[in-house]
Amino acid sequence: MRTHRPRVGIGIILRRHDGKILLGQRRGSHAPYWSIPGGHLELGETFEQCAIREMAEETGLQIEAPQVIAVTNNLETYQQEGVHSISVCLLAHHNGAQPSNLEPDKCAGWHWFDPHSPLPQPHFDASRQSIECYLSQQFYRPLDT
Template identity: 70%
Template sequence: MTHPKVGIGVIIRRRDGKILIGKRKGAHAPYYSIPGGHLELGETFEQTAIREAREETGLTIEDPRVLAITNNLRTYREEGKHYVSVVLLAEHQGEEPLNLEPDKCEGWIWVDPSALPQPHFDASEQSVASYLAGTHYLPAADA
């Protein structure tokens, strides 16, 4: 890896305020994380969030909006992969997600964002911290 790549994360929030979290396996195991993936050439941030949510969970989200940006240095130190992630927030009506990528995820759960399951993936943890703080960016405490 010679330069950072762009990741997209999406905080999917239900009416009751809970957000969707999955337990990763394979890449980024054993961490919990919000849905997300790579920004593909020619895609908008919103298109990527909609695509990733549908591919991973079967959920259709509408009108995702950019919430925050994260610089994922803990993942760089641990895995040698440096990503900058754009995080979007989307409201959802609350039907249950499907696990459409069982090779990548053990399953999805709705959780209180102030009580994230651990261990938690760097980009996802920073994303939710920014969401809870009402800010677009939080400098890494351990940078």
């Protein structure tokens, strides 16, 4: 389904004390891609409010003070699915609790990965770009033209 304007997505890199990050294998509309937790910004919502809500809805984890670290332009997804999203990535720190899979129709499960090792594949465009920005400490990485 092609839309006439980009949508705003929110992704959350949840970093555990050992540096590993939380990834889930998506079901449904984004199957079989792996991705950081996230979703879409709702009307009147701040990026931080959305990140807190999405994390709680998907994993049951409560996060505090997530910080915006990156913006991605998800043209690969647009080319493949006709959905153009601009994603805002936030970083949050893990509080020690284990994630739950609260939306099993949307995710096969949550697992911890070292972001410096190869990411599980296939990997969702917005998530891959967000992790690349996180690792390179760049707010935005232009796509090759």
